[in-house]
Amino acid sequence: MFHTVRRHLIAGSTCIAALMPLSLWAQEAVFVFGSSEVGIPNYNPLTAVNTNAAFTMIYDTLIEQDGDLSFHPHLAESWEEAADGKSWVFHLKPGVKFHNGDPLTADTIVQWIGMFRSSENSYMIDNVEKVEAIDDLTAKFVMKNPDPNLLYNLSSSFMAIPNPRVVTELGEDYGITEAVGTGPFKLESFTLGQETVLVRNDDYAWASPLAENQGPPHLAKLTFREIPEDSTAFLELKSGGVDALLSLPTDYLGEIAAEPSLALAKIPGQEVYYMPINVTKEPFTDIKVRQAAALAINQDEILKNVFSSYGQVAHNFLISALPESKIDPALDISFDPDKANALLDEAGWVKGADGIREKDGKKLTVALWTQSDSVFRRLTEVVQAELKTVGFDPQIQTFDSSVIRDEYKKGEQQLAVRSYFWNNADIVDWFFGGDRVGYPNISMFNDPKAEELRAKAMTGSATQEERVANFLAYHAYVTSQFPYAPIYQPEQNMAFNKDRLVVPEVIHGNSVTGTVVQDISVKE
Amino acid sequence: MLSYLIKRILLLAPVFLAVSAVIFLILHLIPGDPVDNLLKVGSSASKRAEIEARYGLDRPLIVQYGMWLGNVLQGDLGTSIVTRRPVSQLIGQTLPHSLQLGGLALLLSSVVGILLGVVAARARDRWPDRLVMGGVLLGSTLPSFWIGLILILVFSVQLGWFPVSGARGWSSLVLPVITIGLGGIALVARVTRVAMIDTAGRDFVLLLHAKGLPPSRILWRHVLRHAMIPVVTILALRIGWILGGAVTVEYVFARPGIGTTLIKALNQHDYPVVQACLLMLAIAVMLGTLLGDIIQALMDPRVREAIA
Numbered sequence: 001m002f003h004t005v006r007r008h009l010i011a012g013s014t015c016i017a018a019l020m021p022l023s024l025w026a027q028e029a030v031f032v033f034g035s036s037e038v039g040i041p042n043y044n045p046l047t048a049v050n051t052n053a054a055f056t057m058i059y060d061t062l063i064e065q066d067g068d069l070s071f072h073p074h075l076a077e078s079w080e081e082a083a084d085g086k087s088w089v090f091h092l093k094p095g096v097k098f099h100n101g102d103p104l105t106a107d108t109i110v111q112w113i114g115m116f117r118s119s120e121n122s123y124m125i126d127n128v129e130k131v132e133a134i135d136d137l138t139a140k141f142v143m144k145n146p147d148p149n150l151l152y153n154l155s156s157s158f159m160a161i162p163n164p165r166v167v168t169e170l171g172e173d174y175g176i177t178e179a180v181g182t183g184p185f186k187l188e189s190f191t192l193g194q195e196t197v198l199v200r201n202d203d204y205a206w207a208s209p210l211a212e213n214q215g216p217p218h219l220a221k222l223t224f225r226e227i228p229e230d231s232t233a234f235l236e237l238k239s240g241g242v243d244a245l246l247s248l249p250t251d252y253l254g255e256i257a258a259e260p261s262l263a264l265a266k267i268p269g270q271e272v273y274y275m276p277i278n279v280t281k282e283p284f285t286d287i288k289v290r291q292a293a294a295l296a297i298n299q300d301e302i303l304k305n306v307f308s309s310y311g312q313v314a315h316n317f318l319i320s321a322l323p324e325s326k327i328d329p330a331l332d333i334s335f336d337p338d339k340a341n342a343l344l345d346e347a348g349w350v351k352g353a354d355g356i357r358e359k360d361g362k363k364l365t366v367a368l369w370t371q372s373d374s375v376f377r378r379l380t381e382v383v384q385a386e387l388k389t390v391g392f393d394p395q396i397q398t399f400d401s402s403v404i405r406d407e408y409k410k411g412e413q414q415l416a417v418r419s420y421f422w423n424n425a426d427i428v429d430w431f432f433g434g435d436r437v438g439y440p441n442i443s444m445f446n447d448p449k450a451e452e453l454r455a456k457a458m459t460g461s462a463t464q465e466e467r468v469a470n471f472l473a474y475h476a477y478v479t480s481q482f483p484y485a486p487i488y489q490p491e492q493n494m495a496f497n498k499d500r501l502v503v504p505e506v507i508h509g510n511s512v513t514g515t516v517v518q519d520i521s522v523k524e
Numbered sequence: 525m526l527s528y529l530i531k532r533i534l535l536l537a538p539v540f541l542a543v544s545a546v547i548f549l550i551l552h553l554i555p556g557d558p559v560d561n562l563l564k565v566g567s568s569a570s571k572r573a574e575i576e577a578r579y580g581l582d583r584p585l586i587v588q589y590g591m592w593l594g595n596v597l598q599g600d601l602g603t604s605i606v607t608r609r610p611v612s613q614l615i616g617q618t619l620p621h622s623l624q625l626g627g628l629a630l631l632l633s634s635v636v637g638i639l640l641g642v643v644a645a646r647a648r649d650r651w652p653d654r655l656v657m658g659g660v661l662l663g664s665t666l667p668s669f670w671i672g673l674i675l676i677l678v679f680s681v682q683l684g685w686f687p688v689s690g691a692r693g694w695s696s697l698v699l700p701v702i703t704i705g706l707g708g709i710a711l712v713a714r715v716t717r718v719a720m721i722d723t724a725g726r727d728f729v730l731l732l733h734a735k736g737l738p739p740s741r742i743l744w745r746h747v748l749r750h751a752m753i754p755v756v757t758i759l760a761l762r763i764g765w766i767l768g769g770a771v772t773v774e775y776v777f778a779r780p781g782i783g784t785t786l787i788k789a790l791n792q793h794d795y796p797v798v799q800a801c802l803l804m805l806a807i808a809v810m811l812g813t814l815l816g817d818i819i820q821a822l823m824d825p826r827v828r829e830a831i832a
Contacts, residue, residue: 039788041607172608192607192614193788194691194780227689227778228787231673236688239681401791 027200027522028221029501031512032233034247036421038226043187043196044175046119046167051157053246054196054224056513059160059181062090062109063151064208064515066508067268069321069423071151074208074515075104075161075182085146085462092137096206098163099186106133111164113141124153127459146462152424157513182206184217184514196224210508211518218521237262237495243522244496244503246512250375253310253493261499267492267507268321270423272314275383275485276431280444281414283364287482288347293415294333294485295340296390297383302488306379310493314486316479317428323468324425327476333486340390349391357391368394369408369416371401379487380417387415408442416442417487423510425471429458432478443483453477499523532817536810543806544596548589551795596803602796606789611800614785619804621691622767622774622781628701629770633708634759640709641716641755642748648721656713663710668769672703672776689778700777704769708762715758719751726750753824760816764809 037052045055062076073079076090096104113131116122127147132140141150153159163180170178179187184207185198204216225242227233230249236242238259248256248264256262275297283289299313315332318325349357349364357364368387370380377398384394394415399407407413420427430436433454434446453474461467494512496503504519576582580591595602601611644656679699680688687696723729724747732742771783778784782801789797821827 039606039792041604041609047608176609191780192617193784194778225690225778228784229776229778232676232689232776232778235673235676235681239684239688241680241688241690 026221027219028223029219029244029520029522030223030225030242031244031246032225032227032236032242034245035228035230035249037246038228039193041192042175043179043190044167045158045160045162046115047175048158049120051160052224053512054185054187054198055157055160056183056511056515057185057198057222057517058179058183058187058514059157059162060096060183060206060208060514061155061157061160063155064210064513065152065155065510066210067321067506067510069510071155072208072210075206076154079151081463085148086143088141088143088150089134090139090141092139093206094137096182097203098166098182099180099201100163100166102163102165102180104161104182105136106139107136108161108164109133109139112161115164115167116159119158121158124156124159145459148461148464148467149424149426184518185222188221193226195226198222198224207518208515211515212504213518217518219517222517234495237497240497240500243500244494246494248493248495250307250310250490252495254308256495261497262495263498263503265494265496265503265507265512267494267509267511268319269311269489269491270319270510271419271421271490271492272317272319272486273379273417273419273488273490274314274317275487276413276416276418276443277483277485278411278414278442278444279481279483280411283347283349283359283366284414286347288343289349290482292340292343292347292390293387293392294482295336295343296387296392297333297485297487298335298337298386299487300335301386302379302382306375306382307488307490311488311490314489316486317431317475317484318425319423319489322423322425324428324471324475327472327479331476331479333479333482337390344391351391355388355391356393363393364391365393365395366414367412368396369404369413370396370398371404371418372398373401376417376419383417383487405439409439411438411442411444413442418442425468425475426458428471428475428478429454432483445478445481445483447478447481450474450478450481528821529818532814536814539810540806543810544593544803545589547799547802547806548592549585551798552585552588592799601800601803604789604794604797606792606794606797611796614797615782615800615804618780618782618785621779622770622783625697625700625704625774625779625781626765626767626770628697629704629708630759630762632701632705633712633762636705637709637712638716638752638755640713642720642743644713644717645720645724646743653717657717660710660713663706664714666706667772668703668707669772669776671706672699672773675699675703676776689776691779696777696779700770700773700779703773703776707769708765711758711762712755716751716755719754720747723747723751753820756819756823757816760812760819761809763812763815764805765812767808768805 031053033052037050040048040050040052043055043058045051045059048055060075062074064072064074066072075093075096077093079088079090081088090109092104092106092109098104110131110133113125113128116125127143127145127150129142129144132142134140160181162174166178166180167174176190184201184204186201188197188199190196198221200217200220202216205214207214227236230251233245234252234255237245256264277284277290277293279285279290284293299315303309303311303313312320315334316325316327344357349359352358368380368384370376380396384396387394420431431440432443432445432450433441434451437444437446453470457467457470457474461470492511494503500523502521502523504516507516509516573582580588592602599612601615603609604611604614607614640656644653647653676688676699679685686698690696729742729747732746733739767782770781771786774781774783775787782804786798786801789801
């Protein structure tokens, strides 16, 4: 009996020993998706509602966006926009092949855009009238309206280009059993909710110039795991079970410094934490009360104490990498408790003995909503304390993150603590557009002047410069009406095992994309 | 016996009907709209209507329930709203993982639990008893979520004996099985101890002693056998727990299974998947209870006679 057990144990350890060198020395790596990327149902960009990092490895896009939000060539070597903005010409890189050997030509682009029309994300090409193939490698986008945002949309992972022929052939199975793109990796297997295994595309020779390595990727095999629980994911990294976490939760930032084998790769943030203020609910119908609440938020204190000084403060609604975030500094919202107190005095709210303000026998008690995730709960408690110092009496109400959206739709909120993840100025339209009152416009902001500026920003710009100017005006006006208070902009951090991986100093991308992975290798 | 069996199985039908109605309704009462998850920025109202029609979400509740139940009885659990794949396929892929995990945990809790219970009963009020009962108290009160993380910290991170998470081979089963099994061990040990002590004081045991049978033979052949009746009942009830108790543990260990599938589907408001998962849990409980009743009938002559 004991003999057999021992024999099994020995056999087992020999197996492990036999496996060890393979995983230790070969160019194989295991990454863990960020928690916002878990649960992707398939790898079909035409039906995707969410995408994850592996999309950018299997597929390429026409345009690539760097971390500083500048645009760079990828499958499109170069492009020209007509002076009136009514057409764009894209010159495709020659010799690009799909994983099954089919060439990528201008005809492919025509077919793909045709299919994209009926996709879940067709709004991205609403301004595109049609696409014509001028020759094999030249595609012309004819526009209904000028759309300076076209480059941004074409660089989005939703506009990753699949092989139209295979998509049609496989139908609903596409993206589950097979996914055919032109990207640096091929899909080997996909287990829903568990893992995605990719293998190197040995023919890859069309990386974006943003990557140093222009040939096939260094990694021969790349496995992505989905681990829903943050602490488990972190312990996997710590124990060496995985090589990198694509997005390290803020709670664990401090722990990385304590681990000699772990390091962080910083990627510019795309997220903003803010406090929406419902302009239709008393007492926030009074702009002075709104402004006072916004000025009570101590951004520097929050950055230091809640987020251990990782990331940066927010003073308006957009991430600071966007040119549209550079509004008149006088309009930026910054901590000013004296002014907040003065505004509330002016508005007729008088401080009582308990420090809480009153007006006409009513206390300044307001509801402050938040969601159950730990970072939100902690942040909201600090926001509550800060609002208290100027005389508000905020009552925190916590909702599960899966149901809070439906609660917002009822419009009963007064204040809330939220965050959004987006790197384009059109997010102002999404959260403050008058036709989206309730959700996503949970500030219930509907202002005629804002609507006018909004229309101009969304459809009235012929060039990128015009679009920036129009969005600056729209963003500045919305901010001046205080339907929100800006709080914080986190960084994205990829945490990795530096004994195992070589990661470039500067990440050229707005997330860990296929272009970024081109330059990642396993230490030999 | 056969008629008892048939009666017992027929009794399951109304229970099943009630359970299925509750599962169906609860989901439609909680706030949340699955269609929201399928629509992106800027989608039109007609797109929403089209999706609602595709999944029958635009019809009256009672009609939706009737259609769903009819399909379920034919083995069709519907199509997942998020993955657009048959739910039965998804369940087919994840259920074996849950059964494996739960089955092993049940085995662990029966063997270890009964042994500890016997030890505690024999050493009643002495240190082994106190030790076991103290452990039992801890095992039944500590949340499995926390136990799981502590086990990972000690055995995976510090000692490096087992993988932290995932479902790759037998070694990745050890920690989750122990995590789930601990609660069961505590329960089984407690019930075994009480039943053993109670049985040991019965007249028939005194008689056996008087007859001069060796104490160990009395203990293992007579007392334990008699004491097993409530233990088996408890174990049968735990069968239902096999799937239900694994929900958080699967989540912590990032294992595939009914639990992780359920949590994800709940977050995505994927009604058909949530319904199917809850149905699996309910069926496990019903089958567990049925099995418990049958085993009890086979073991206990009084129940056997009552049936006859």
